[in-house]
Amino acid sequence: MNAIKILQQGLHDFWVRHSLPKEVGVLIALSGGGDSVALLHLLLQLAPFFSLRIQAAHLDHGIRAESGRDVDFVQQLCSEWQVPLTVERLDLPKLARERGQGLEEAGHELRREFLQRTADALGCDYIALGHHRGDQAETLLMRLVRGSGLTGLAAMRPLNDRLIRPLLTFSRKQVEDYLEAIGQAYLQDASNEDLYYTRNRIRHRVLPELTELNPRLGENLVALTQRISSEEDFWQQEVKETLGAVRTMDDRGLWLNRPALLDLHPALRARVLRQALQEVRGDLRGIGAIHVEAMEKLLEGTKPQAEAHLPGAWAGRRYERLWLRPIPPIMAAPFTIEVRGPGEVLLPDGRRMVFSIEAAPQGETPVVVEFPAQLVPFPLTVRSFRPGDRFHPDGAPGSRKLKKFFIDAKIDRETRAAVPLLEGRQILWLAGLARCQQWACVEGEGPVLRVVVQAC
Amino acid sequence: MNAIKILQQGLHDFWVRHSLPKEVGVLIALSGGGDSVALLHLLLQLAPFFSLRIQAAHLDHGIRAESGRDVDFVQQLCSEWQVPLTVERLDLPKLARERGQGLEEAGHELRREFLQRTADALGCDYIALGHHRGDQAETLLMRLVRGSGLTGLAAMRPLNDRLIRPLLTFSRKQVEDYLEAIGQAYLQDASNEDLYYTRNRIRHRVLPELTELNPRLGENLVALTQRISSEEDFWQQEVKETLGAVRTMDDRGLWLNRPALLDLHPALRARVLRQALQEVRGDLRGIGAIHVEAMEKLLEGTKPQAEAHLPGAWAGRRYERLWLRPIPPIMAAPFTIEVRGPGEVLLPDGRRMVFSIEAAPQGETPVVVEFPAQLVPFPLTVRSFRPGDRFHPDGAPGSRKLKKFFIDAKIDRETRAAVPLLEGRQILWLAGLARCQQWACVEGEGPVLRVVVQAC
Known part of the structure; x- marks a missing residue:
């Protein structure tokens, strides 16, 4: 021709x-x-x-x-x-x-x-x-x-x-x-x-x-x-599919399932991590092999909670998940609120905790707790976790260090700092997580203190 | 440091x-x-x-x-x-x-x-x-x-x-x-x-x-x-697994399942084809993108039977399979053998065809056929396919071109040349493939001509 x-x-x-x-x-x-x-x-x-x-x-x-x-x-x-x-x-x-x-x-x-x-x-x-x-x-x-x-x-x-x-x-x-x-x-x-x-x-x-x-x-x-x-086209499909299966998102950021990531071939895992980082940052400018390796170290490391600061992003291991955010999470500041009687208090994260006295128990949920009013009298305290706190959760044989409870329940450190503790004679309730084993309400035994956490 | x-x-x-x-x-x-x-x-x-x-x-x-x-x-x-x-x-x-x-x-x-x-x-x-x-x-x-x-x-x-x-x-x-x-x-x-x-x-x-x-x-x-x-390590695993799922081997060579290959991502398919070629050749010296493309053209093309000569290898499309060999297959030479009476004849591929007269039918298989001895008398001919041959297979409404039968049954051209045709009044049997619709044996109706193909 x-x-x-x-x-x-x-x-x-x-x-x-x-x-x-x-x-x-x-x-x-x-x-x-x-x-x-x-x-x-x-x-x-x-x-x-x-x-x-x-x-x-x-x-x-x-x-x-x-x-x-x-x-x-x-x-x-x-x-x-x-x-x-x-x-x-x-x-x-x-x-x-x-x-x-x-x-x-x-x-x-x-x-x-x-x-x-x-x-x-x-x-x-x-x-x-x-x-x-x-x-x-x-x-x-x-x-x-x-x-x-x-x-x-x-x-x-x-x-x-x-x-x-x-x-x-x-x-x-x-x-x-x-x-x-x-x-x-x-x-x-x-x-x-x-x-x-x-x-x-x-x-x-x-x-x-x-x-x-x-x-x-x-x-x-x-x-x-x-x-x-x-082959890049192949990888794009493969990574998209895999990331979809290992990723969840919430208002705190992007979360990756650690066991699922560890199951992947290292080459695919590195690409999935890069793609997740791209989703969090918007692009991959300035991201190199060492940053992906830093994320891999978090995944493979023995520390259940650890973090890495990356260019334009932050990665944290939180037990069995890897957490990615554009900026590091802000740890809630310590707080203490005295509650003198029925009514509501504003929590630092914007939620409200409502206290009322009811004639009979209406049932508990993760965000509702009830105690016999005469056994748990006002004033009460709502405050954040302090080192040395002890707690006696449902089903546990006795009280133990709250820190130990958090570790066993795999509660990440940001949640630990933010969870409101209701304290009376002792720590009565970790709002949203667990109640103390004692002072359960019994039907027909007098007025009930009902505490409800309401979303902001 | x-x-x-x-x-x-x-x-x-x-x-x-x-x-x-x-x-x-x-x-x-x-x-x-x-x-x-x-x-x-x-x-x-x-x-x-x-x-x-x-x-x-x-x-x-x-x-x-x-x-x-x-x-x-x-x-x-x-x-x-x-x-x-x-x-x-x-x-x-x-x-x-x-x-x-x-x-x-x-x-x-x-x-x-x-x-x-x-x-x-x-x-x-x-x-x-x-x-x-x-x-x-x-x-x-x-x-x-x-x-x-x-x-x-x-x-x-x-x-x-x-x-x-x-x-x-x-x-x-x-x-x-x-x-x-x-x-x-x-x-x-x-x-x-x-x-x-x-x-x-x-x-x-x-x-x-x-x-x-x-x-x-x-x-x-x-x-x-x-x-x-x-990533090469990833590919190696991926290709090995995929090839295992799409490959079969027999004494004619290595066969790949066409629909399964077409379902693969093109990047993976190209790697699988290369790996299959490597298995056939021993290495990939001198194999480039154009040779893989030649195999892809066979797969994607409209011709159900076509071939490509590659350096140190041969690839053929045979209907829904891709056939790989180090050298092109040898097409069996045309043959004609006259059979005058009971006994055995040697086929060109080394198998034997044994003719006997039995008192009663014993049952047909793909390599055994039986006819009423008086309706299909000696001499018979065993020969290879010739253009223009007609055949009346089981279940078909009438006779048709044998070539058409081969196409419909997706019989590859090497098999067509090698299959022994038993001919009497007309083509009675395609050994191993199909018998003619006529002259079935009926229990109790006299002696039976039994023809058996025996492996070499």
Whole structure:
């Protein structure tokens, strides 16, 4: 097949293989360089088959002397080929300063924003980028250098949301051959690429060196990104499913079931932990292997309660669960409230504790307790846990240290600090958890002190 | 922690983390270079804690002028430290020629063989190699350049069978600091490394360039190899389990269940196909993405029978199964055998077909058929399928093309060519598959022609 056929067939296959729809608008990022010029030409050839509306957009970073020449070139090309063109000019150095970013980072972001904004304004469903195999190999190596995990090594996806890269599996040579075959000129040093210091170093110094060692390097690296990309997709499904099975959420944060996590293969467990962290933080910026290891240490450690401070997150082991939050939990401050008679008191967590005298017992629940009024007289105290407290719970043979009770019942330290203790002659009730074994109400034996905790 | 403590602690941790046993012999590959000298010293420090017997082995490739100097150095060091040393000298250029290999490949293999052989002879359980973080980063990049899949990118394992690499997570600088701290000299340009053209290019030209872009490159790459290694282990388990569920084997080869494969995530399916191919071939040398894709095309294609020739293997779709073999199946040659009377005939596949006249029917099975002897008289023919054959199977409303019957019954083409057809007035029996609808035997209605196929 000749150069023209190969790429034309390639574009058609791309559309079919990714099940892209007909009758859509496609905005092409047109720098004027060979890749984008060839891609525009190819898309125009493809347009009749799928009823595509093709438009072009050009961003002038305004940092090179030739940028005016670039604009002239793309304007002339689009007028010749009758393609609607949007040109925007910006002062990249100024904007980068304002954003506190380097030229490279700011240039990348501004270009993305410009394309998205323009596609939205023009009603274009897709944005076509001219990246080819060589760019993909560069991206893989850049990500490798920057310390990406495997997810990053999938590099650029051929179809990523509305971004499409139809030339990704073709070489620069194939693109250049195409341009030569159609006799089309292009800008030799167009585009924004010279902003990219790291990319240029990789392109001009590292890749040639590696390609000398293996002339098929580009193909191999692209095949590798495809394979990683497919496996990342597998992991995404696997992790989502697994996380769904081991995760619970409440107003205190995200909780992971420790025994279930320990049952997982370490590789899956590490990914599940990363994903849980991402859900808590919003992203994984700055999260590395050592942070995942810190969570694993909590899980595997012998301490039933321990914590780790992570960048932008906090992780705590609480017995058989791992607790993740954006910020550490706040331990309730100690409190003491005297209760002189019937009525209600406000607890520090916003709940209310209501005291009343009733003629007969109405039944207890975890948040309701009843005592014979004459045996448990006012004043009473509602207070938080203090070291040394003793308690005589239901079913226990005698009183014991409240701390021991908390440990046996696997009550986490935040709950311990927040649980209101009702104290009369001794600790009568751990509201919501357990009552003292003594002073049960007996039907028909006089008035009852009823205590109810009401949600805020 | 100082340089000495860090590495000593590191070695101890290595032994504990990998659950390595006490009271074992360890053979260290001692080139005389910094890495191996430091490792020997560290192992000698570690030895009392785990009752290790440390020995050293040095291979003299004999291709450098200084190799005599290297041997002198390691001999003196081992005598000073009282470590038993085995030295072997070989003529690498000559051996490489004999093996038809390059110096690099042959040197690598010969070194491996020497170490294994020496460890066996000395009763050493482990072979310790001095690879450090920089070597690991080089290995990763080399594998990347050579087009390794993800499995190869796990690079060198810290513990791989009997090979151990206790320094793998430490940098060259840490090793050099250690040597300086203990005041130990070493050979600046020792070892076999200068054989390795690719490795040297990566080390001296590519890695410095990349490290300029990110000074933490080495750590990042090693972390990546660790992560890939852990995920490869996950995949290995997953693939083994999945393959076990979709694979059957018989004397014709390995068969995979097509619907089950199509149900798998594409990433898992590709790995399962690779593993199946490995089982058929013994290894995956020369197998790339396109070969896996060829198998996937067979699975996904509309042709119920199709095949692909792969390097060192053959894959065939046979209806709802994928068939893998080291070599293509041989299609049975056409045959025709005339049967004049009772007795037995030898079939081309080695089985025998036995004809007898019985007083009464004894019952049919897939390999036994019976007809009323007077309605199906000798001579009969046993022959292979011919285009145009017609057949009237049990339960069918009339005769139809035998080819159509084969298609409906999903009989693969190799079976079609091999199945013996018994022909009298018409095709009476497809041995093992189906009999003609007519001429069933009725109890008490005279003598019976009984035909039995017997395994070879």
